[in-house]
Amino acid sequence: MNNLSTFAARELLLVPEQVMRKDGCASGQAVVVRDGRFVRVGPAAQVRAEFPQLRPVELPQRLLMPGLIDAHTHLTQALGKALAFGEPSEIFRRIWVPMEQTLRPEAAYVSAKLAALEALRGGFTTVVDAGTRSEEGLDGIARAAHEVGVRCVLGLTCNDIGHPAGDDAYPQLVKRAEQHLAQYEHDALVHPSLAISIPEVGSDRMLARVSALVREAGRIFQTHANEHLVAVERSLVARGLRPIELLAACDALHPSTLLAHATLLTPSELALLQRQGGAIAYNPVASAWKGNAVLDALQLQAQGVPFALGTDGTRYDAFRLLDAAESAQRYTYGIDRGDSSCGAGWTWLDHGTHRGAVACGLGAVTGAIEEGLAADFLLLDLDVPELAPSWDLSWEVVRLADRSQVEAVFVNGQLRLWQGWPTDWDARALLAQVRAIAREDIARAPIQRVHPTADEHRRRHAG
Template sequence: MNQLTKERLRTRGPLLLIPDAVLLPEGVMELYAVVVSAGSFEAVGPTEEIERAYPHLRALRLPGHLLMPGFVDSHHHLTQSFGAGLAFGEPSEIFRRVWVPLEGALDEESAYVAAKLAALESLRGGFTTVTDAGTRADVDTDVVACAARDAGVRCVLGLICDDTGPDTDSAAVLERAEKHLAAYTDDPLIHPSLAISTPEGATDATLHAAGRLADEAQTVLQMHVNEHLAAVERSLLRHGLRPLEHLDGINALGPHILAAHTTLLTPREVTLLANTGTAVSYNPVASAWKGNAVAPATTLAERGVRFGIGTDGTRGDGFRLTEAAEFAQRLAYGLPTGDSSCGAGWTWLEHATAGGADAVGLGGRTGTIAPGMAADFLLVDVATPELALSWDLPWELVRRGNRDQISAVFVAGRLRLWRGRPTDWDGPALVRRATGLAQTAVARAPVIRAHLTSMTARSATVRNTTAQKRSTAQ
């Protein structure tokens, strides 16, 4: 696609797009077209039918491209982007040593830039929706909203409602929650939600009240649940129950809950999720980088548990995320049981798009190419060496897709990224600005790492090896 195609894609009026294929819930459909108007899909169907129905529209043909739903990141921390590399090689529960100190060092400018940087990375990776679990930075949550809106990404924006800390006023927490939920009623990109860091982060009364507010607002209450062994053990000591069991015991589960991670699930807890309609964010890269286990996503799918796939802020590449989702299941569950299909490819695409949208409370708005749905979509180059010789495109997208193959990213019907760069703001300038602010913030934050940086560790290893050789020679 050339510069002329880009300019036509930027047109605000109705667009009649004819790619080589469209990814629908029923599969990859060739000879299909879509009409995009006023931020939504107005029509989707066989090309001949669409062209007959819209003779006044000049068709824009997109040879060599697949039109597919944008990815939905069901769990992110947008204001943690400055410290993404600090987590590498670190043990679990790094939020105490890295994320809380880092976010505490952010001011309004650095929080905005960190969030916008994360949004840019997400868009480059094909994410049209990100779900932010709430910032711990001492700034108004609207700072994050502005960053997401300015970047052009759809955002489910969490507000942390913890109330077990010192000098915390539960009534004030809930009052702030109500204001947050009412603040973005007419915003086309920002969808407010509530968040509680972990079940132990809030009193039972606030867990109930926040859940009720989220349910009434038809949004989600986000919570990290059964993520690490330490959290499970703390809950056992405090309540005699595991975190998910405790939430069920106080009747706090339900379709309005988005439980992040759930890597440590007993068979009974899977049943609790299925019976209550509670949604889950399966975060496979986070499990590999800093987790204790891998959530049993194939079992969740079989049991009908609603779930999306999240990055947890690890890396913003939707195709690599789906590959990680399948790969983690294969290593943790497929190999021991001889399950060579392990979701058959389509499972991970579906839960990274439509399933993710459902899990984060936007199932009626995005995640699917269908009339009336938001025009959040990707144009993917399928004429590349990785995808051109296609025998099973959904599987190939999971195994061989990557963000370099994304030609265009649309959110709410607008072209937001073209070949990896924003179309209406300066992405490289943001990266340069973020570099300076990140250095200042990290230097100011009392971050504690368990391990040395990679090259420092290498130098130490070389010194030790050399010393051992000398000792042996003597």
Template sequence: MHRTALDRLGTEPLLLAPDLLLLPGGPVRGHGAVVDGTGFGAVGPLPALSRDRPDLEPVPLPGHLLMPGFVDAHHHLTQSFGSSLAYGEPSEIFRRVWEPLERSLDEEDAYLAAKLAALRSLRGGFTAVAEAGTRSPAGADPVADAAREAGLRVVLGSVANDADGTHDGPGAALDAAEKHLARYAGDALVHPSLAISIPEAATERTLRDTARLAREAGAVVQIHVNEHLAAVERSLLRHGARPLEHLDRVGALGPQLLAAHATLLTPAEIALLRDRGAAVSYNPVASAWKGNAVLPALALDQAGVRFGLGTDGTRADAFRLADAAETAQRLTHGLAVGDSSCGGGWTWLERATRGGADAIGLGGLTGEIAEGRAADFLLVDLEVPELAPSWDLPWELVRTADRDQITAVAVGGRLRLWRGRPVDWDDRALLERAAAAGRAAVERAPITRAHPVSTEHRARGAAR
């Protein structure tokens, strides 16, 4: 397959004719999609599309699956300089690693870190991410600039904490929140969101008022909730309620909430999430690498709780994320009760695409191949040894596929990546600048780790 035709995306309507098209009900043959401007103009059987649009010559995409781009429901784009610094570390590393690192980033650093993360996301098949709010003094603007230039759709959080010194009281926090929502209203790729790092970082007034502002603006509020045992215990001592319960008591639990992690949920809290219509980001790799528990995602699915899959900035491979989502449920639930399906492959594809879009507040815009949706999509090479022969593509996409099979990534009706490389900007120059800036940022940040890097850690163990 040649790139030439896809280069015309965004300049003229195209009728794409892949071997397979992934719809909500599963993969289908003989279907196509018209990309007209930034969105899908029509989707359906190729003969019908050709009849309705005789002006369009179908663009054959042999050996490829056309599927929705993946949605990362929880990310920290300006943490990319630190990546492996958190490996092997105990929980609540945000206090010892991430916040010190982010606070050391100036405007240029924040821009480079975010663009590096955006490139990783696109290479991994993500066309949209929810950015949970940087703690860089430069604020959200460099992150927005980086996402736009990379071609990544981003739900951009602005931190509204007012109980930890971020803002000087509720008035300042709410004023900044209103300005952020207004600044990015109507942006093609940047969708404004509010963020509070954890419930204890904001006063009750700010928790309640950010929820109100977000509802009025049709935005989401991103909050890390019930992630670590220490945070749950602090909330019980301070408020006599668990973090999620505290949000409900102050009027901050509703459809506007995107609760990050929520790994420590009681059955009553699952019902509370369902009844209030709140959404959750299920971050299985983060649980494996530094968490206290795994979100009971299958229980949420059965209860009808909205949720998507998030990386938490761990690794940017959407196929591996879907695999981790299923694997974590199998290890924590399926093995003990003899559940050999654990949601089936379709559950994790759904939560990684359409369900994730709904969770981050973009359900009417992206997450599926459908008329009127944004043309955020992937072309996935199916002619690989791992899929020959193919028997059950949804399961195979979850368990076997990987980002190396992604031939093309399109966002907003424009080709952004071809075979892992940006089509309209220099990724090699970015890598060079980001490597130098990242080393300098980490060296000056007051990061505290429990362990040294792995080679030194191993040497110390051998010496003992």
């Protein structure tokens, strides 16, 4: 097999065993990468003839596939991820808000860098951060994304209701939002976005203004909507409307809106999405770990509502996410309906890659092995017992592949991970830094846990 130096050239002609295109996996294909983009994808013999100056990099028993998109995550929560295990639904109030607000700038940066590394190791080349509650954390996330080399949609939180600045919050946040969009307008890896954590913590005018700003800038607006029963009820009490209805009333529901979760989706709200636009970040692992419901993703697909797959920061493993999406659909809807296919495998691949990129506002940037798009891709080792013999590779990737097969990760044409570890920085040193920083910052945070640790729970059960 090739070594690191093989991939150091500015221009590469890659000839893998299989290439995953939008319409499925195909053999006999070759891919040319130059200056961070795919410049040619086509039949291997033809591509070799067109680029005689390039020495082909033969990749037997390797699948070249798009890097996956994590459509919803919280990068500054990585230092406390296991603290939420076993907790009832609205953990953000008792764990994430107190923790993130306590993080020092260095801790927020280290957390984001750890999460970005986990994402690349798991097969994600793009992460969509929904906005941190750390006042100093935004610059740290951008810095971490650049250092690790992950593509990042970076949300700036613009909650004005309950803001310490009171009536002055609105103009301050609008100014900061405009600066955020301008700061990263031409960034190669960081794509600016605006966010309001949940619709009921944004005033009507803030929801409308933030929404207008992203539409003007060609970016996306992010918010959590209809995730938990209590959130829907809180919105009804505070504003007389369910969260998605509130967004529609404030002109904040449109094709540039990305709703996280939307598990409690009514038929009328689905009709609103069809009529006014909007995409959904579907988080099946979050539903399993702390949710009140599971979204019917195939209904979204049938009705033409764009959706992508997200982790919600639960675990950064793209292949387990694909499997979780299919499994959640089957357990919740497929078994009762006699649907043994539940998306036929390709549904989850598509919404984890090119269709997911469209939902996240990046359809013209990444998500597919196509000429003109950023060269964000994985080399997956197919020479493993789990895939021998292979009969249906796309579905096998969903059900049988795992991140241990990810041999190389490229973002913007640059090799960022080789056999699970970075090529140009010391990840072991980061892990030591994480261990040194995390306990101090977490210990200072006023976190309230309801559920004990697994070992304590075992002791109580035995008693």
